[in-house]
Amino acid sequence: MHERRLQTPQIHIHSKEVVESIPVESRAKEIKEIDLNRDLLPPERVLGVEWNIENDAFKFRITLKDKPLTRRGILLTVSSVYDPLGFAAPFLLRGKRILQLLCKENIGWDDAIPDKLRMQWEMWRSELPLREMVEVPRCFKRKGMDSLKKIELHHFSDASTEGYGQCSYLRLVDTSDQVHCSLVMGKARVTPLKPITIPRLELTAALVSIKVSDMLSRELRYDELEEVFWTDSKVVQGTVSFCVPGGGE
Secondary structure, three states: OOOEOOOOOOOOOOOHHHHHOOOHHHOOHHHOOOOOOOOOOOOEEEOOEEEEOOOOEEEOOOOOOOOOOEHHHHHHHHHOOOOOOOOOHHHHHHHHHHHHHHHHOOOOOOOEOOHHHHHHHHHHHHHHHHHHHOEEEOEOOOOOOOOEEEEEEEEEEEEOOOEEEEEEEEEEEEOOOOEEEEEEEEEEEEOOOOOOOHHHHHHHHHHHHHHHHHHHHHHHOOOOOEEEEEOOOHHHHHHHHHHOOOOOO
16 A cells, blocks of 8 residues: 555655665665755655655755847746646646737747736746745555545546646545545646637546546555545536436535
């Protein structure tokens, strides 16, 4: 039963006691010369995501470079934030939306952007370094919890005229009735430039939730996993009730 987001073939090096038990010559290059009594363990990268070993949490490392205030420069900045699990999906959606509006107005790759969008972009870029303050625990199961008696995966989906997306949370209940919820992953996408009705976008967001559910149910590998899908769309609920008897409950 997996209780961690990412399984690695290495020893759990977030423990200094474990590192001390490994001969110096066998340690990773980054930790061979550090003083384990005084120095912090250096951050690692796991599948492109920074891992704060001391806190055993994932975080963002933002490196802002001066890019021209053009559509090309904005694309380079937005694309520089690597977020495969969608921890910053709502924030990145705003940057992608600005790019989409530039495309809609037929702004060239190296043309100056309109003043209205310039203000939105400068505000978004100024908030980007704040992503470094966000840390997401690597472990789903909180320290101190007993054996699990209930494991639930909750999927939320929603849509608007600007974007649609979903997020999935793991809810764990142990034998002492302690409850802990963790964000597993999220996805956010801008709406297509071609006009689409909100009900259709709600259905699209629900479909994304189903695809995420299919992937997570295979990757998490819990023995007994109960899944719940949440939506405020009557169209989605009606569609599920029509296709699956009792599915709208």
